[in-house]
Amino acid sequence: MTPSPRFNLPARLLHWSMAALILAMLLIGVAMVTSLADYHALVSLHRPLGILILVLALLRLANRRRHAPPPLPADLPMWQRRAAHASHVALYALMLAMPLVGWAMLSAARYPVALAGPLVLPPILPQSPVLYAGLRSVHTVLAYALFGLILAHLGAALLHALIRQDGVFSSMAPWRPRRAAPTLRPEG
Amino acid sequence: MSLLNDLTGAPPGLPPHALLLRLAAIGAVLAGTTCGFAYVGGWLSPGALTPARVIDRFEQVNGPHPGFRRNHAKGLCVEGRFAASGAGAALSKAGLFAAGRVTPVAGRLALAGGQPYAADAEATVRSLALRFTLPDGEEWRTGMNDIPVFPVRTPEAFYEQLLAAKPDLATGKPDPARLNGFFAAHPESAKAAALIKARTVTAGFADSTYRSLNAFRLVAADGRDTPVRFAFVPERAPSPETAGQAVQQDKNYLFDALAAELRQDALRWHLVATLGRPGDPTADATQPWPADRETADLGTLALTGSTPEAPGNCRDVNFDPLVLPLGIAPSDDPLLSARSAAYSQSFTRRAGEDKTPSAVAGAPPHGAAL
Numbered sequence: 001m002t003p004s005p006r007f008n009l010p011a012r013l014l015h016w017s018m019a020a021l022i023l024a025m026l027l028i029g030v031a032m033v034t035s036l037a038d039y040h041a042l043v044s045l046h047r048p049l050g051i052l053i054l055v056l057a058l059l060r061l062a063n064r065r066r067h068a069p070p071p072l073p074a075d076l077p078m079w080q081r082r083a084a085h086a087s088h089v090a091l092y093a094l095m096l097a098m099p100l101v102g103w104a105m106l107s108a109a110r111y112p113v114a115l116a117g118p119l120v121l122p123p124i125l126p127q128s129p130v131l132y133a134g135l136r137s138v139h140t141v142l143a144y145a146l147f148g149l150i151l152a153h154l155g156a157a158l159l160h161a162l163i164r165q166d167g168v169f170s171s172m173a174p175w176r177p178r179r180a181a182p183t184l185r186p187e188g
Numbered sequence: 189m190s191l192l193n194d195l196t197g198a199p200p201g202l203p204p205h206a207l208l209l210r211l212a213a214i215g216a217v218l219a220g221t222t223c224g225f226a227y228v229g230g231w232l233s234p235g236a237l238t239p240a241r242v243i244d245r246f247e248q249v250n251g252p253h254p255g256f257r258r259n260h261a262k263g264l265c266v267e268g269r270f271a272a273s274g275a276g277a278a279l280s281k282a283g284l285f286a287a288g289r290v291t292p293v294a295g296r297l298a299l300a301g302g303q304p305y306a307a308d309a310e311a312t313v314r315s316l317a318l319r320f321t322l323p324d325g326e327e328w329r330t331g332m333n334d335i336p337v338f339p340v341r342t343p344e345a346f347y348e349q350l351l352a353a354k355p356d357l358a359t360g361k362p363d364p365a366r367l368n369g370f371f372a373a374h375p376e377s378a379k380a381a382a383l384i385k386a387r388t389v390t391a392g393f394a395d396s397t398y399r400s401l402n403a404f405r406l407v408a409a410d411g412r413d414t415p416v417r418f419a420f421v422p423e424r425a426p427s428p429e430t431a432g433q434a435v436q437q438d439k440n441y442l443f444d445a446l447a448a449e450l451r452q453d454a455l456r457w458h459l460v461a462t463l464g465r466p467g468d469p470t471a472d473a474t475q476p477w478p479a480d481r482e483t484a485d486l487g488t489l490a491l492t493g494s495t496p497e498a499p500g501n502c503r504d505v506n507f508d509p510l511v512l513p514l515g516i517a518p519s520d521d522p523l524l525s526a527r528s529a530a531y532s533q534s535f536t537r538r539a540g541e542d543k544t545p546s547a548v549a550g551a552p553p554h555g556a557a558l
Contacts, residue, residue, distance in 0.1 A: 030229030032529075034238040036343045037522060039529035040510050076197075109539065110505060112327050118514040120325030129504050133540030147225060155218050162210040164197040 006171045008067045014060040016174050018053065022095070025049050026147050047102075048115045054099035061092065073166040084156070087149055094146040101142060105135035237344055239533035242526075245347055246534070249354045250302030254541035258534040260315050260331075262306060263298030264443050264548045265502035268454065268491035270320060276461065276486035279414055280406040282515030284320055284328065285486055291320045293489065296502035297393050297446060300333065305547045307439040310389050310429050314442070316398040316420060317507035318489070329511035331527075332398035332420060336387055337380045338473035343526035345374050380474035388428060393446040394455050395426040402509065402527075403470035403519035406461065415464035415519060417477060420457035420489060443548040447494045459486040470519040497546040506535040 007015070025046065032042035072081055106113050107123035109132040114120050125131060161169035193200055198207050226232055246258035253261060274287025284291045299306070300313035313333050320328040340346045352370035353362045371378035390396050400418035407413050438444065449455060463482045469475045497503035510518055510528040518524045 027225065027228045030225065034230035034236070034240070036237060036239060036242070036526040036529050038525065039239070039532075040518065040525040043528075109535065111508075112325055112511060114326075114511075118324065118326055122325060127500055127504060129539035133536065136536055136539075151218055151221060154221065155214055158214040158217060159196065162214065163202070163207065165199060166197070 005070050005167060007069055008063070010063050011060070011067065011069070012172060012174060014056060014063065015172055018056050018060065018095070021049060021053055021056070022146070023150070025053060025098075026143060026150075029143055044114075047106075047113055050099040050102050051113075051115060051121070053095060054103075057092065057095035057099075060095075070171045073164075073168065076166070087152060087156075090149055091146075091153065094142055094149065098139070098142055098146060101135055101139045105132050105139055108132040108135060237347055239526075239529040242343070242347055242530045243533045243537065245350045246302050249350055253302065253304050255538055255543040256302075256304040257298075257538060258302050260296075260298040260300055260317075261302050261304035262443075262547055263296045263315075263317075263497065263502070264447065264546075265495045265497055266295045266297055266450070266491045267493055267495070268293050268295070268489060270459070270487055270489050272487040273485055275484045276406070279408055279412070279416075279461070279463075279484060280515040281409040282322075282328070282406075282513045283326075284322055284513065285515070291322060293491075294319050294321070294502060294505070295491070296497075296505075296507065297443070297494075299442070305439075308442040314393055314396050314398070316393075316396075317502070319502075319505055319507065319511075320513075322513050326513040327511050328513050328516060329505075329507050329509065330400060330418070331507045331509050332400050332418065334387075334390075334396040334398055335384045335401070336399065337383050337476050338401040338523065339377055339380050339384060340374065340523075341376050341472050341474045342522055343530075345377060346523070346526070348373075349377065376472065376474040383476065388426070390426040391429050391445075392442050392449075394449050395422045395424050397421050397426075398457075400509075401473045402521045402524050403464060403468075403473075404512075405517040405519055407515055407517050413517075415468065415470045416461040417464070419460045419462065421460050423456040423458065423488075440548055450491060450494045454490045454492045456491075457489045459489060460484070461486055471521050473521055473523055496549050499543075503543075503546075504539075506531050508532065508535075 006012075028042050028046050028049070032039055032046060035042060072084060076084075103113055103121065104125045107125040108128045110123065110127045112120045113123075157169055157172075160166055161173075190200070192198070192204070192207060193202065196207065196211070223232075230236055230238065243258050250258070250261075257263075270284065270291045270293050272285050272287060272289045272291070274285075276282075276285030277287060279285070283289060295316060295318040298315045298317065299308065300315060306312070313335055315331060315333045317331040318329070322328065340349050348370055352366050355361055356363050371381065398420040403415050403417050405413050406416050461484045462477060463484060464470060464477060465481065468477045468481070495501055508528050508531050510524055512518070
């Protein structure tokens with residue numbers, strides 16, 4: 001069995017749609033906490049989008065379990081391999097943790113987690129202002145951590161695409177590479 | 189440059205200027221993304237009015253009172269139920285207006301202002317906040333006040349007014365020059381202040397009329413969309429506050445009277461929706477609507493008991509006026525989103541603070557055997 005050099009189509013679709021959604025969520029999040037005029041509109045968007053990201057992240061993990069991602073280039077230094085592995089674990093953890101912490105903190109504050117129309121999610125924590133205050137801070141800290149990780153991810157992806165040209169970027173690129181990446185090493 | 193090629197893993201054939209250019213392009217993308225994030229997050233516009241600054245101003249005007257609401261700090265929890273008349277069913281698809289539907293309600297009667305230990309006073313604005321618990325997790329939360337119109341039209345004016353109306357330490361009254369300056373800049377607030385001052389102050393919480401002030405929209409199943417202003421109108425005929433009432437009695441005379449009445453019997457209000465017509469101001473809470481507007485009596489609120497603020501009851505609820513069930517929607521009033529944002533900020537701050545008991549402890553029922 002030879003692993004495919006590209007992520008499968010569901011993985012690529014999930015990656016790029018979630019990239020757009022997560023970036024939008026981070027921007028909506030920082031905008032809404034400082035906004036008076038748009039606060040309600042942004043919060044009303046933030047809650048259903050967060051739950052959508054939670055669902056997509058679970059789908060993505062399930063797809064990843066069934067279809068292993070293509071291996072990293074053989075010549076990638078060990079520290080970069082470790083960084084790539086750790087940052088992906090952290091990205092997945094945050095994709096799941098951000099919506100769950102959001103849902104949990106709203107539950108502790110007894111805000112209805114309204115999604116769309118009359119659809120309201122049930123609370124997942126008992127009512128507790130102290131818990132709410134703690135989770136509310138955690139939500140902010142994790143959001144900044146996620147933004148930082150996304151910057152690092154974006155920087156590394158561009159480094160692979162523009163400088164190393166080692167096939168890592170094209171394995172996730174939404175388009176099919178015009179030619180095989182010249183420096184892509186055969187699997188050792 | 190081969191060192192840089194080695195460091196970045198660039199192929200040896202990539203010339204140094206091309207490598208540097210590509211590194212610069214990557215740096216620019218990352219810097220641009222960070223700047224976009226900072227811009228949207230308001231870091232590049234430090235002068236903008238934010239929820240945090242609104243609540244900072246409450247703290248500046250009232251002093252620190254950790255654990256308490258930054259506004260309407262002194263209050264008493266109440267519970268009861270709302271029985272729909274059915275008159276609202278044609279106007280709104282919200283289930284709580286269906287004929288015969290009885291919805292449990294928890295709420296809070298409070299005095300405006302950020303001083304949790306202030307003595308009850310005749311002129312202080314009284315408020316009624318309610319949380320209707322609908323089936324399937326939907327809720328309607330509302331905060332209403334016993335004034336005919338709201339004193340300001342915009343969040344920015346609200347922010348200015350907080351400081352302009354701050355009582356002077358020496359006189360206990362706002363600095364007249366500052367207040368007049370504010371009214372000169374906001375003639376709509378001067379008109380509203382005159383209407384508020386001219387209102388009849390009733391004997392207590394029980395015979396006050398509480399108004400939403402902001403407009404909302406009732407959305408019917410057939411899509412009909414009606415601008416409304418809500419009011420809770422007491423069933424009991426209002427009696428004016430007596431002159432002696434306020435001066436002689438205890439610091440909590442309004443709350444104590446309410447708790448005593450609720451121990452005797454339920455208190456009832458009618459939820460009356462005033463139906464706006466095209467042209468009625470929905471985005472200006474300082475303006476009254478014409479007095480001849482049609483109204484609909486949506487049902488009866490019966491408050492059946494009171495409890496002092498305690499963990500898990502009204503103390504820990506944010507009566508955010510934009511927690512609405514399907515069938516009630518916000519109007520274009522800019523104050524609504526601002527109230528939602530500021531309430532949330534106040535709630536988040538107090539949620540993390542140590543609590544001290546409310547001044548309204550609630551006298552024990554007469555007769556311990558009860």
